[in-house]
Amino acid sequence: MNIRDLGIVDYEKSLCFLEEMLTKRIRDEVSDTLILVQHRPVITFGRMADMNNIIDKTYFEQRQIPFSFTSRGGKITYHAPGQLVMYPIIDLKKKGRSVAFYIDFLEKVIVKSLNYIDVPATREDGRRGVYVTGKKIAFIGISLKKWVTYHGAAVNINNDTTAFSYINPCGEEGSRVISAAEYSGRKHDMRSVKKIFTEQFIEIFKNEYMCWREPVLHKTSEEDI
Amino acid sequence: MELRLPDITENDELVTITLWFVKENERVSKDQDLVEVMTDKATFSVASPWDGLITKINRVAGEEVERDEVLAEIRENKDQRFTTDL
Numbered sequence: 001m002n003i004r005d006l007g008i009v010d011y012e013k014s015l016c017f018l019e020e021m022l023t024k025r026i027r028d029e030v031s032d033t034l035i036l037v038q039h040r041p042v043i044t045f046g047r048m049a050d051m052n053n054i055i056d057k058t059y060f061e062q063r064q065i066p067f068s069f070t071s072r073g074g075k076i077t078y079h080a081p082g083q084l085v086m087y088p089i090i091d092l093k094k095k096g097r098s099v100a101f102y103i104d105f106l107e108k109v110i111v112k113s114l115n116y117i118d119v120p121a122t123r124e125d126g127r128r129g130v131y132v133t134g135k136k137i138a139f140i141g142i143s144l145k146k147w148v149t150y151h152g153a154a155v156n157i158n159n160d161t162t163a164f165s166y167i168n169p170c171g172e173e174g175s176r177v178i179s180a181a182e183y184s185g186r187k188h189d190m191r192s193v194k195k196i197f198t199e200q201f202i203e204i205f206k207n208e209y210m211c212w213r214e215p216v217l218h219k220t221s222e223e224d225i
Numbered sequence: 226m227e228l229r230l231p232d233i234t235e236n237d238e239l240v241t242i243t244l245w246f247v248k249e250n251e252r253v254s255k256d257q258d259l260v261e262v263m264t265d266k267a268t269f270s271v272a273s274p275w276d277g278l279i280t281k282i283n284r285v286a287g288e289e290v291e292r293d294e295v296l297a298e299i300r301e302n303k304d305q306r307f308t309t310d311l
Contacts (some may be wrong), residue, residue: 047263053248073267099267100235128266143268144233145258 001202002033005194008081011042011068022150025089034201035087035152036085036194039079041065043167046141047076047166052168061165072151074141075170082159082179086152086201093147103140104127105208106153110138111149113200114155117188119180130155130171135178139170155197156180158187226275228259228297230290238264242286242296245261258304260296276302 004021006014014037024030043060045053045067053076060067079085085117086109092102106155107123110130114121114137121130121137130138138155156179164177230240243261247253258270259279279288281298 006234017244047268048265071261071268073265097270098235099233100238103266140266142266143270144257145270146272208290 001205002031004033004035006035006037008038008040008155011039011044011079014039014069014087015070018089018150021089022145022148025033025091025148026146028091030031030089032091033089034198035089036198037085038081038083038190039085041078041080043067043076043078044072044141045069045076046072046138048073049075054167056166057166059163065163070141070151072141072143074139076167077139077141077154077169078163078167079154080159080163082157082181082190082223083154084157084190084197085154086197088149088201089150090149091147092144092149099142099144101208102149103142105204107138107140108208109156109197109201109204110153112204113193113197114138114180116196116200117180117184119183132178132180132183135176136169136172137180137183157190158178162173178214226299226301227295227298228271228273229273230262230292230294230296231269232292233262233269234264234292240264240290240292242284242288243268244286244292247279249279249282252302253277253279255279262290271278271296271297277300278302282294 021033101212107130111121113123119132121132124131128140129136138153140153142149158181161177161179169175169177240262243263245260247259253273255276259273259275260271262269277299279297280300284296
């Protein structure tokens with residue numbers, strides 16, 4: 001697993017890098033890669049989003065926060081520095097698992113990593129994303145091309161979450177949002193956080209994907225008895 | 226040949242056609258992205274398994290589709306001859 005930390009980058013610029021890595025992975029020119037990045041403030045729309053999910057457009061216009069329309073799944077979200085974004089570029093073709101399984105995998109990585117920094121994150125039945133005390137802390141929106149994943153997940157670590165109150169995050173009206181810093185009452189060291197997320201990603205990836213084998217049906221014959 | 230929706234979900238999750246990249250009577254190449262579908266949190270590009278001609282598109286953008294449903298029909302171009310006949 002390659003790890004690439006891009007630092008704080010404009011959304012559009014990181015999208016170009018993402019698409020370049022996707023193309024290379026499809027051509028098998030690079031191995032599976034986890035890209036870590038923090039974006040400068042931006043609102044992104046997934047394929048299912050519409051402008052009605054913006055509650056107050058002037059809030060973003062006054063702050064010159066751009067809107068970006070993307071090919072990822074999901075609806076609307078907000079990115080800003082202090083939020084950890086993970087873009088795994090993984091070829092799922094030979095790993096024999098579904099898209100839903102992959103989203104479960106991402107949520108498990110986020111839950112375990114946040115638990116590691118004493119943030120009691122959980123998954124909720126019937127709702128995608130990750131939650132802390134009923135408030136959303138992580139957002140999922142992925143795409144697959146030729147069974148290679150791109151886009152990914154965003155986790156509020158130290159970012160100010162005020163902007164989320166001017167949108168319906170993930171299209172959910174009245175959805176409340178939290179960051180790890182708001183829960184803990186202190187900022188977290190991003191370098192340590194990135195290390196923990198990377199380690200958990202690799203460990204859970206090995207458990208969920210590398211140990212998986214096609215089930216073999218063992219026939220019992222008279223000779224076996 | 227039938228282009229079917231790949232097995233991308235594990236349960237009864239809804240899958241919707243987002244957009245077609247091609248039209249009926251259009252020639253396509255093996256591995257070319259033909260249609261994008263989406264679930265709640267994912268978009269997935271379905272590629273052509275063959276070189277050929279799109280003879281019929283069964284579902285339009287916005288429609289929900291089921292696992293293994295036939296999305297389109299493709300006349301496979303096995304020997305390259307039909308492309309010159311058209």
